[in-house]
Amino acid sequence: MLYVTKVFIKNMDSFELNKIIGAVLLTALIIIGIGKFTDILFHVEKPKESAYKVEGLEVASTTASGQEAAKVVEAVDIKALLAMGDLAHGEKVFKKCTACHMIAAGGKNMIGPNLWSVIGRQAGVVSDYKYSKAMVAYGKEWTFEEMNSYLIKPQAYVKGTKMAFAGLRKEKDRASVILYMNSKSDSPKALP
Numbered sequence: 016m017l018y019v020t021k022v023f024i025k026n027m028d029s030f031e032l033n034k035i036i037g038a039v040l041l042t043a044l045i046i047i048g049i050g051k052f053t054d055i056l057f058h059v060e061k062p063k064e065s066a067y068k069v070e071g072l073e074v075a076s077t078t079a080s081g082q083e084a085a086k087v088v089e090a091v092d093i094k095a096l097l098a099m100g101d102l103a104h105g106e107k108v109f110k111k112c113t114a115c116h117m118i119a120a121g122g123k124n125m126i127g128p129n130l131w132s133v134i135g136r137q138a139g140v141v142s143d144y145k146y147s148k149a150m151v152a153y154g155k156e157w158t159f160e161e162m163n164s165y166l167i168k169p170q171a172y173v174k175g176t177k178m179a180f181a182g183l184r185k186e187k188d189r190a191s192v193i194l195y196m197n198s199k200s201d202s203p204k205a206l207p
Contacts, residue, residue, distance in 0.1 A: 093159050094207050099187045105195030108188045118199045132200040149175030
């Protein structure tokens with residue numbers, strides 16, 4: 016078999032080899048061309064405006080000095096958002112958080128700080144927990160609005176936080192978790 020292959024290759028002149036290479040290149044060119052042709056033939060223009068609009072959401076950009084770049088903040092009607100929430104649903108969704116956080120009066124810190132009475136508390140102030148420098152520098156009060164913005168994507172909202180949670184994309188999930196965390200307090204904050 017090997018002898019036959021060597022004889023075949025030896026007897027094959029360069030013209031035949033060029034025909035094989037040409038056929039392979041032509042096939043590749045045809046496949047690419049068909050792909051480009053179908054893109055042109057079936058071109059779909061994307062709409063300039065979204066067909067589905069959510070009322071109460073406005074996008075505003077703010078710029079920060081120093082190391083932080085421009086940050087996009089969503090202004091949300093917090094009353095409407097919290098109206099979507101449900102305590103029982105919030106308790107179920109919060110189970111994602113229990114891998115790192117406890118939410119009990121007098122509870123201990125775990126990977127993350129204890130979240131008892133977190134709504135209304137200043138960020139980065141639990142005395143026996145070592146926060147990231149970014150969270151200590153953030154230092155704002157955890158209002159309903161702040162918690163909503165933070166829970167969308169924590170690492171994008173507070174750059175440099177060590178919280179490695181992807182975030183809660185669904186509005187109902189965020190609203191429910193915020194209501195649940197607010198209920199876990201010695202003095203829950205009045206809903207707006």
